[in-house]
């Protein structure tokens with residue numbers, strides 16, 4: 017899958033240079049010229065890596081970084097900070113709410129590309145969402161995008177899979193329909209909260225022995241849905 021890089025920088029020459037070189041390496045690239053636009057762009061179309069200049073008009077790079085880190089949805093996006101001063105950048109990478117790595121200006125494009133690739137690798141390896149989940153009779157494998165129930169493979173659409181995986185990743189946690197739309201559907205909001213019910217029903221028909229009396233995907237009346245804590249209770 018093509019990885020998306022968001023460049024946050026106010027110098028147009030530098031944006032052009034970064035964009036050209038990253039696209040040449042096969043990345044999809046978008047850019048923002050200040051911190052607020054950057055945060056809006058992250059929400060609109062979340063990137064796989066953010067290249068973030070420290071000195072920006074309005075919200076500075078550090079504040080953008082803090083806001084990303086505090087967000088549930090976007091806190092895992094790696095941030096490569098651009099800075100004119102290495103002492104400053106050192107400090108920011110060391111902070112709890114700081115960046116993952118930095119390069120100091122002036123930098124070579126080869127170095128930026130290498131750092132971006134390293135961050136992508138690190139994030140993929142760290143991804144807890146990539147490990148298999150065993151819940152009762154159900155085995156969910158995010159790498160293979162497959163689900164087995166009692167050893168039998170069941171076919172789920174991409175959305176059904178994401179919905180089941182999200183619920184099963186947080187057993188016992190109740191999600192409202194709106195929360196599920198945010199986490200599972202993301203920016204594709206052509207659906208209404210009631211569509212969630214339709215997808216829940218489809219998932220149940222595929223994984224539950226008795227879809228009318230679900231064991232795994234439970235309804236919490238007046239609130240939403242949750243995945244059973246111990247799978248077979």
Ligand code: CA
Nearest residue numbers: 026069071072
């Ligand atoms: Ca700048």
